[in-house]
Amino acid sequence: MSWLFGNTGKSDKRMDGKTAIVTGSSSGVGYHTALELYKRGGSVVLASRSLRKLQETEQRFKRYCANLKNVGQLSIIELDLSSLESVRKCAKTLLDQQPEIHILVNNAGVVLYNRELSEDGYEMQFAVNHLGHFLLTLLLLPRIIRSAPSRIINVTSEPHCIANDIDLDNINCEESYFYHTVYSQTKLANILFSNELVRRLKACGVTGVTVYNANPGGVRTKMSDEFASMIFPGVLWLYRKIQWLVLHSPVYGAATTIQCALGESEGRQTGLYYTDCKVAVPPKSTKNEKKAKQLWDISIRMTQLVNKNRSDDDFFYSD
Numbered sequence: 001m002s003w004l005f006g007n008t009g010k011s012d013k014r015m016d017g018k019t020a021i022v023t024g025s026s027s028g029v030g031y032h033t034a035l036e037l038y039k040r041g042g043s044v045v046l047a048s049r050s051l052r053k054l055q056e057t058e059q060r061f062k063r064y065c066a067n068l069k070n071v072g073q074l075s076i077i078e079l080d081l082s083s084l085e086s087v088r089k090c091a092k093t094l095l096d097q098q099p100e101i102h103i104l105v106n107n108a109g110v111v112l113y114n115r116e117l118s119e120d121g122y123e124m125q126f127a128v129n130h131l132g133h134f135l136l137t138l139l140l141l142p143r144i145i146r147s148a149p150s151r152i153i154n155v156t157s158e159p160h161c162i163a164n165d166i167d168l169d170n171i172n173c174e175e176s177y178f179y180h181t182v183y184s185q186t187k188l189a190n191i192l193f194s195n196e197l198v199r200r201l202k203a204c205g206v207t208g209v210t211v212y213n214a215n216p217g218g219v220r221t222k223m224s225d226e227f228a229s230m231i232f233p234g235v236l237w238l239y240r241k242i243q244w245l246v247l248h249s250p251v252y253g254a255a256t257t258i259q260c261a262l263g264e265s266e267g268r269q270t271g272l273y274y275t276d277c278k279v280a281v282p283p284k285s286t287k288n289e290k291k292a293k294q295l296w297d298i299s300i301r302m303t304q305l306v307n308k309n310r311s312d313d314d315f316f317y318s319d
Contacts, residue, residue, distance in 0.1 A: 026048040102149075188285055
């Protein structure tokens, strides 16, 4: 019956002495992921673009857990994934404030019916869902490596929402734009990024850092409402009445991410795709190594991560 009620995961491991960063943590799956890590004693950094919502979330967590023992610590940080400047500022602050980073959950995402451009001139869905997380991860990577054992979880989507290919020649969608196609390509980009990150970590002899793709499944969130309003204009009210029949709660959606973050067996493997708290087979398109390398190179150029004066900390950014 897991298809109906979901799998809440099996790990009861605590987070004492560990630091986790969760993007998009003021609502939905990210909210419940961060809450669970906090309840387990973790030092959790809530990252989102609205400081007001983050402050409200922080206070809500503290009220909710007021009667619980051995909860962790909370801090908030502004992060606008559509702005490379904001991502860099956020990463710098995190590196200044966090001596160790054990878990990074790249959870935030967006879906937009009409084509929009970020302040850097990039298509907005690609900028938020992939490019911002790509930059944040690589800026934090040296600290994550030194904090090993550590984990990186990239939250992707259901197989039917993962594209069969990604058009890297039209990455800015100047030739054509259809919201679902573009969103699906960003979800494929999440997994291709994970795969190439795993390959490069191994090639550089880095051990102790494991990377996962987490599919929360169909979940009742603000994003699912936005999808519904695009697919069925004018009947969102009906969708909201029947969604409980076909979608999981955000709590269940967060369970797979929690399993990837804390599961015992997960700490001994890397590069796998998880759904319903267990390893699953991702679409064939996610195994395209050539495309993963091309996406990496394009992302490096778009984020201007190639450094002229390279050091031990930035050897990883480009071949």
